[in-house]
Amino acid sequence: MESLPSIPEGTAINTTSKPLHISHQPVTLRNWYKKINWLNTTLVILIPATGLYLARTTPLTRPTLLWSIFYYFCTAFGITGGYHRLWSHRCYSAKLPLRLFLAFTGAGAIQGSIRWWSANHRAHHRWTDTMKDPYSVMRGLLFSHIGWMVLNNDPKVKGRTDISDLDSDAIVVWQHKHYGKCLLFAAWGFPMLVAGLGWGDWWGGLVYAGIIRACFVQQATFCVNSLAHWIGEQPFDDRRSPRDHVLTALVTMGEGYHNFHHEFPSDYRNAIIWYQYDPTKWLIYLMSLIPLFPQTHSLKTFRSNEIEKGRLQQQQKALDKKRSRLDWGAPLSQLPVIDWDDFVSRCTDEGAMLVAIAGVIHDVSAFVAEHPGGKTLIKSAIGKDATALFNGGVYQHSNAAHNLLSTMRVGVLRGGQEVEVWKKQWAGMEGQGKAKILEQVTRVEKPVAVAVAA
Numbered sequence: 001m002e003s004l005p006s007i008p009e010g011t012a013i014n015t016t017s018k019p020l021h022i023s024h025q026p027v028t029l030r031n032w033y034k035k036i037n038w039l040n041t042t043l044v045i046l047i048p049a050t051g052l053y054l055a056r057t058t059p060l061t062r063p064t065l066l067w068s069i070f071y072y073f074c075t076a077f078g079i080t081g082g083y084h085r086l087w088s089h090r091c092y093s094a095k096l097p098l099r100l101f102l103a104f105t106g107a108g109a110i111q112g113s114i115r116w117w118s119a120n121h122r123a124h125h126r127w128t129d130t131m132k133d134p135y136s137v138m139r140g141l142l143f144s145h146i147g148w149m150v151l152n153n154d155p156k157v158k159g160r161t162d163i164s165d166l167d168s169d170a171i172v173v174w175q176h177k178h179y180g181k182c183l184l185f186a187a188w189g190f191p192m193l194v195a196g197l198g199w200g201d202w203w204g205g206l207v208y209a210g211i212i213r214a215c216f217v218q219q220a221t222f223c224v225n226s227l228a229h230w231i232g233e234q235p236f237d238d239r240r241s242p243r244d245h246v247l248t249a250l251v252t253m254g255e256g257y258h259n260f261h262h263e264f265p266s267d268y269r270n271a272i273i274w275y276q277y278d279p280t281k282w283l284i285y286l287m288s289l290i291p292l293f294p295q296t297h298s299l300k301t302f303r304s305n306e307i308e309k310g311r312l313q314q315q316q317k318a319l320d321k322k323r324s325r326l327d328w329g330a331p332l333s334q335l336p337v338i339d340w341d342d343f344v345s346r347c348t349d350e351g352a353m354l355v356a357i358a359g360v361i362h363d364v365s366a367f368v369a370e371h372p373g374g375k376t377l378i379k380s381a382i383g384k385d386a387t388a389l390f391n392g393g394v395y396q397h398s399n400a401a402h403n404l405l406s407t408m409r410v411g412v413l414r415g416g417q418e419v420e421v422w423k424k425q426w427a428g429m430e431g432q433g434k435a436k437i438l439e440q441v442t443r444v445e446k447p448v449a450v451a452v453a454a
Contacts, residue, residue, distance in 0.1 A: 021154040034152065041150045043110050044218055051211030058207045063199045068209040071108070071191050073253070075217050078105030079117075080253045080280040087166060088118040091268035091300050092284055098295040103175045108186035109217045113176040115166050122161035124225075125265055128240050132159030137229035137241050145226035187214050220251045227251075228258035236263040236310040238317070246277060254278030263310055264302040272307065329406035332360070338411040347383030354410070356385045361411040367404075 019025075022034045082102025085091040094102070103114060111117055120134045127133045135148040143151075166172045175182055188210040195205025232245030236259050248256025249270070254277055255261070257270040271278035287295040343361060346352040353365035355378075364371075364378060371378040381389055390397055390405075397405075 021156070022152050023154045023157075037150055037152050044146065044149055044215075047211060048215035048218070051207055051215060054207050055212060058204055060208055061199070061201055061204060064195050064201050064204040064208050067191070067195055067198070067205070068213045071194075071209050072213045072217060075105045075108040075186075075213070076220065076253050077280060077283060078102050078107070079109050079111060079217070079221050080255055081284055082106045083111070083114055083117045084121065084255070085268055085280065085284065087114050087169075087172065088121045089265050090165070091266060092288075092296050093298040095293075095295045095297075098287065099171050103171050104182070104186050107175060107179065107182035108190070108214065109221065110183060110187050110214045111218060111221060113179040114172045115163065115176040118166055119161060119163050120158075122163065123159045125262065126161055127159035128242070128262065130159070131157055134158045135225045137226065141226050141230055144229060145222045148225075149222075220253075221255075223248055223251050224255045224258065228256055232256070232259070234259045235314055236260055236307070238314065249277045254280045260307075264307065266300050267302045268299045269301065327407055328403075329409045332409075332412060335360075335409055335412045337414050339414050343411075343413065344383050353379075353382050355381050355383075356387070356413055357390050357405065358387050359413050360409055361413060362405055362408040363410045364408055367408065 022031065025031060027035065078101075082099075083106045086094055086099075086102060106114060106117075112120075124133050124135060127136075129136055129138050131138075134153070135144045137144040140147070188206055191209035191213065192202055192205040195209055196202035228243060228245070228248045229241040230243070232243030232248065234243055240262065242258040242262040244257045244259045246256065248258070250256070254270050257272075257276060257278065260272065261267075261270050268284055269278060269281045271281060284296050284299065288297055288299060338361060343354060343356060347354050353363065353368060355362050355364050364382075368375050368378055
């Protein structure tokens with residue numbers, strides 16, 4: 001019998017190594033079920049699917065329909081106005097009655113406790129579009145919408161955030177500790193109780209105001225994680241995925257103006273233009289106006305000056321991108337410097353059709369036949385300084401004419417006004433990643449009128 005090989009003295013033995021988290025392991029017939037978070041899957045897929053199936057045989061009465069719609073908006077506001085803008089971002093402050101209402105209705109949306117939801121959302125803002133973002137759209141639209149909920153994800157991957165302020169909030173701590181009971185009553189028991197005691201529709205209250213209503217709230221809120229990072233415009237910053245779109249806003253009670261929100265998360269508004277749909281903002285504002293007992297106060301807004309800066313920078317970026325696709329002529333920094341005598345000799349000896357205007361030499365040979373003033377007029381300027389002629393001596397040329405002329409640049413005259421100085425300045429601006437609209441050096445301003453002797 002062979003003896004086992006001896007371990008050299010002093011060799012460190014790793015007894016603490018752990019297997020890879022299930023999310024990092026390949027899918028097999030033996031482990032596939034371990035990759036699923038069965039509690040979340042039950043709450044956001046299996047139970048809603050059961051409710052939709054039961055709706056086939058459950059009559060929907062008008063009172064139950066109206067109650068379901070009303071409670072839908074209550075629980076949606078519990079997420080948008082409570083979980084999101086009050087607790088996650090501290091965009092405003094609320095009095096105790098409203099805080100209790102938001103904690104209750106938020107639990108009825110079946111999206112986790114305030115503490116759990118806010119911790120994930122703060123990580124989402126801090127680590128947007130990275131692997132540390134718990135519902136990063138970079139991992140796919142389906143993952144960001146619902147995959148992150150129904151799959152077992154490695155908790156070590158998610159970015160850490162500070163939630164010490166939430167741990168000192170008695171309502172948040174109590175709701176987190178008793179979340180299971182809060183969920184059962186707020187999501188299913190309470191809507192069934194109202195419908196049952198109100199008009200005798202116990203089963204319809206559970207199916208429609210309870211299960212199906214929660215399903216719609218969940219899917220609507222999940223759209224903020226997926227659609228709001230997928231469709232729409234980016235009027236304030238395009239370095240990350242959040243976008244503004246009215247469709248997402250309609251589905252999520254105003255949370256669809258997500259590009260603005262990610263740039264200015266401390267603002268209690270998501271929509272800042274009066275006609276944009278943001279009922280969450282309106283409700284928060286209206287509750288601050290309640291006489292004697294206002295329920296909201298200290299509503300935070302970002303400085304309009306900084307908001308407009310962001311908007312203007314994006315507009316400038318869009319202009320630069322569009323500008324880069326246009327032909328503005330060869331940059332002055334790339335043009336050769338030509339002596340006057342060489343310029344003249346090329347025209348007289350070689351037959352080149354060159355014109356000097358404001359120190360820049362242009363090849364007009366391809367434009368002679370198209371010149372609106374005729375061949376004779378443009379040929380009269382060949383081999384000459386046509387600055388005065390082009391700037392009012394014969395005709396005050398239009399902006400379009402100056403733009404067209406810039407595409408005909410072939411050189412810069414040595415000593416040709418200040419153009420050589422500009423050439424050196426622009427040479428130092430190369431490689432900055434932006435298309436430049438060069439000054440229309442061919443445009444000479446009219447001289448200032450001065451008094452002269454009679």
